[in-house]
Amino acid sequence: MLLTIATTHFPATELGYLLHKHPDRCQSFSLSFGQAHVFYPEANTQRCTVALLLDVDPVKLVRGRSARLEQYVNDRPYVASSFLSVAIAQVFSTALAGRCKEFPELVETPIPLTAKLSVLPCRGGENFLRELFEPLGYSVSAQGHILDEEFPEWGQSQYFSVELQHTLPLSDLLSHLYVLIPVLDDDKHYWVGDEEIEKLLRHGEGWLTAHPAREQITKRYLKRQHRLTRLALAQLAEEDNPDPDSAEESHAEEEAAVEKPISLNQQRMNAVIAALKQRAAKRVIDLGCGQGNLLKLLLKDGFFEQITGVDVSYRALEVAQERLDRLHLPRNQWERLQLLQSALTYQDKRLSGYDAATVIEVIEHLDLPRLGSFERVLFEFTQPKTVVVTTPNIEYNVKFENLPAGKLRHQDHRFEWTRAEFKNWANRVAERFSYTVEFQPVGTEDAEVGSPTQMAVFSRNS
Structure with missing residues (x-):
């Protein structure tokens, strides 16, 4: 061998x-x-x-x-x-x-x-x-x-x-x-015993939890022993289902508190929806949808015919479903919506076939070594006609009075880019995967540090 x-x-x-x-x-x-x-x-x-x-x-x-x-x-x-x-x-x-x-x-x-x-x-x-x-x-x-x-x-x-x-x-x-x-x-x-679960979780750390075939992988790795498979899948589910009252939610609230004085989240959502409508994108997939902020607005707007939310966290999707249920929409309106558990760094055939993909305040949560995998999944394999990406502009952070100097807006952010860094990244991605890209500021633009959020809209070359 x-x-x-x-x-x-x-x-x-x-x-x-x-x-x-x-x-x-x-x-x-x-x-x-x-x-x-x-x-x-x-x-x-x-x-x-x-x-x-x-x-x-x-x-x-x-x-x-x-x-x-x-x-x-x-x-x-x-x-x-x-x-x-x-x-x-x-x-x-x-x-x-x-x-x-x-x-x-x-x-x-x-x-x-x-x-x-x-x-x-x-x-x-x-x-x-x-x-x-x-x-x-x-x-x-x-x-x-x-x-x-x-x-x-x-x-x-x-x-x-x-x-x-x-x-x-x-x-x-x-x-x-x-x-x-x-x-x-x-x-x-x-012989496969309980210790094999530990081996599987150790060597599968960072990739197995969100793998589309994780149940088949787990079952086969543990020689189809039902008890071991159930235990392993339960532990994988625990890793993937954070409590909404946990530190993750408090970090998100902290970021929202930083941006609230300028109503940045609402401005961001409005800018994204306007970009989608301008490009006649009726079938939209929101990658990294979290607890459904954008999904709620898309679902309330009859312009959009198919709406899919995707997140790696099963618990986040549960919270999103609970929040969307409060809209009390007619039954036929719910047929436009679906929620999927998947990871942005893994290929998943279910993510293909949409007019547009939105990636709203997501890329800054990815480790830089995994950003390349995200690029290939989104632009090479999924290939939506339009991709809308937003991310914080780190230059603007000095304008937030309640954000200490040198601190990022969210504790889970792996990076926050300057305007030049974001444009360099977006231009490189567009050239590599045959897209064109346009840039748009979101929020009030300062003459020195730019806007609080930066947005790139990618269009696939025909």
Whole structure:
């Protein structure tokens, strides 16, 4: 079984530091089921490739137990499976944990990576393979193999040679492989108990909670044991369902209090709705809809024919539904609305097919390394005709008397951009994904620091 990971990050040989494996050495590691070998087929400043070769000993697998013939003769030595996950965890343990003494800043840096799996069993076919990796932002290439070249009429096998490409931290790639390889194989070579829940949650941290296929991933990873699956899904739900009276809500109230003296939220909503109507966008999806502020206004306006709210937080969607229920609209009006749980950094087919997408005061809540995934999901895969993005203008913060100097408007903001930074980002995105972009100030514009909110309206090139 062979796994290779390549990068063109410059200098590419820094991959060796991340993996704690020197490119000039060939190393072997003893495992309970065989041996793992690590070597570098190529290593220079332009491109570096590491190979993990797994040699599974079928005799070791059954030693000390009464064995049947099929335990000696099977596909385990030749295909990616839970054996490879164990090898990744043991041989690349430091990289998987995201540690590197020599280059600590490189651990969290997204770098271009290409992973190739020589033979990967995909029980569920190529579509399931894509459903697992594409929402995480990967470009997936899969070559199927027939059962027997001498008897092509036997049809295709469940085995694929797979190439995965993405720009992300190495530890994220290893975590995805660690969890999803045995999920695709739909089997594990060892007993699965309660400790497997902890492994799943640890290695799925930051991505599994909002993955569209999280229930299937959880069920297969835990070998379809109902009790373990229920416990794991319950813990994932706890991570995703914040109490509306928690710190998150208090932070949102704090931001609203900062902006309330100038009625900024209302001005922002009015500007967004005007931009949508100007572009005749009747089918609108609000990404990161929170507790439904924009949805409420769209639903009350008969101009809009289809309205969808999307948020990663299930609890936020519950609150949004409760607030929208208070509108007491006629039954036929509710048919225009739906609420979906999804994440902005994962591909989700349900998000496609809309005239416009709104992203209102959302991007500043994303970690910068994940902003690239958001860009691809929205502009490359979802591809609405119009995209409306608003974000705070940090230059204007000095005008808020109740905001201490140097403090951002919301404690969960990862950044707030200047006007120049926002325009540079929006222009780069528009050029990369074949959109044009226009900029509009929201709120009273100051001669020195601009407006409190900045808005970009993207239009897809035909």
